[in-house]
Amino acid sequence: MNKVAAECTIGVDLGGTKVLAGVLDADLGIRSRVRHEVAGLSRPDLIDVIVATVEEARRGVADEPVAVGIGVPATFDHSTGRVVRSTHLPLMDLAIEDLLAERLGLPVVADNDATCAAIAEHRAGAAVGVGNAVVMTLGTGIGAGLVMDGEVRRGSHGAAGELGHLPVEPGGLECGLGCPGRGCLETRVSGPALEREAERVAIARPQSELAKAAANGPLRGARVVELAHDGDLAALEALGIVGQWLGTGLVAIANLLDPELVVVGGGLAAAGDLLLEPARSVLRERAMPPAALEMEIIPAKFGADAGLIGASLLARDRAARDGNG
Structure with a gap:
């Protein structure tokens, strides 16, 4: 097993009403989990809650995670990391990867929340x-x-x-x-x-x-x-x-x-x-x-955790690309 696969990553599942963050180990076990409500928040408050949720989950484990993945109900320009459409949250035209990476001090990769769920179920769940x-x-x-x-x-x-x-x-x-x-x-x-x-x-x-x-x-x-x-x-x-x-x-x-x-x-x-x-x-x-x-x-297979797990897998991929493996 390479180093990245043995390290912890953070998965974040952002929905229209809640944000769920978890620290996952190499076997996709959720070692720490935190949830907060986000319905009706302004953009600055929403970002603050996302950051606070991730930090709270991060404090729940002794190991330092190597990267963060976040699934968002939005469409992305993957060449820039910007949100180009968001139906349920005030995230339009936000460079969410760069913003969260700066706030968290970790590499961040973002993708559509349903795509994250598909990654989880296809790699390790019901669609293997x-x-x-x-x-x-x-x-x-x-x-x-x-x-x-x-x-x-x-x-x-x-x-x-x-x-x-x-x-x-x-x-x-x-x-x-x-x-x-x-x-x-x-x-x-x-x-x-x-x-x-x-x-x-x-x-x-x-x-x-x-x-x-x-x-x-x-x-x-x-x-x-x-x-x-x-x-x-x-x-x-x-x-x-x-x-x-x-x-x-x-x-x-x-x-x-x-x-x-x-x-x-x-x-x-x-x-x-x-x-x-x-x-x-x-x-x-x-x-x-x-x-x-x-x-x-x-x-x-992963129920409501599919997006969280898929986001964590994206974070693992990002860490491997960045040379942490």
């Missing part, structure tokens, strides 16, 4: 040995990392895999900051989408546990998933509707890319088959053969 796969991350939005002919692909402008911005509902909801579209898939399949659907179902089913939860404050996606696992019919209905919309996205993946495998991760994937089985049903009914029957839909 698979030539053509899509790794989806379902959280505040939707991302998709693409594995084609055995390689992770980013597209001509680093923007491949923006499945969340596939238009599925003409005249639907506005998508949000950085996207000019309406009725994009992530307005129907995401944590916020599940919360909206759950609020609607709760009104229609006032005697349900879901309605009781809604009466105590805004519903959160994690609570809806928990109630669905407990068997609440209203929560199951809301999750099933979101799952059917996910199936619409899977039909597009099947017909356009024809992968062997779709791996589903991110926070919303905690719903498991309560979300995935309705999606599989839509896929079987509406996709072109043979993908309709042969494309597998499975949970990510």
Whole structure:
């Protein structure tokens, strides 16, 4: 084993509402983990929280990490390290690698969060040995990392895999900051989408546990998933509707890319088959053969940690390139 593989690296998974940092060892074991909320922060405050989260995780281990990798829900110009589009966070035109490297005193490499998840699952997770796969991350939005002919692909402008911005509902909801579209898939399949659907179902089913939860404050996606696992019919209905919309996205993946495998991760994937089985049903009914029957839909091996682990692997690659091995 070379020196870099034996050293610790830091992986950071930045989402629309949280930042998660972890120190990982050579076996991808997470030795220290720290999470903080970032929803609604200004750019300076967001950067401060990212730095503080990394430093807190760093203090949790005795060994000094050799590099930092960060997955961000954004599109990058990889020649400059700048963010060129960010739908959920105030990061437009930010040279995030240089800024964080200066603040942290370590080499930093950044990439799209779904691409990081794809790297983790393809190198060490559910997609090992698979030539053509899509790794989806379902959280505040939707991302998709693409594995084609055995390689992770980013597209001509680093923007491949923006499945969340596939238009599925003409005249639907506005998508949000950085996207000019309406009725994009992530307005129907995401944590916020599940919360909206759950609020609607709760009104229609006032005697349900879901309605009781809604009466105590805004519903959160994690609570809806928990109630669905407990068997609440209203929560199951809301999750099933979101799952059917996910199936619409899977039909597009099947017909356009024809992968062997779709791996589903991110926070919303905690719903498991309560979300995935309705999606599989839509896929079987509406996709072109043979993908309709042969494309597998499975949970990510690393679950919600896939982005963190993939970012750590990028950091390991960066350290090796910089001559630390």
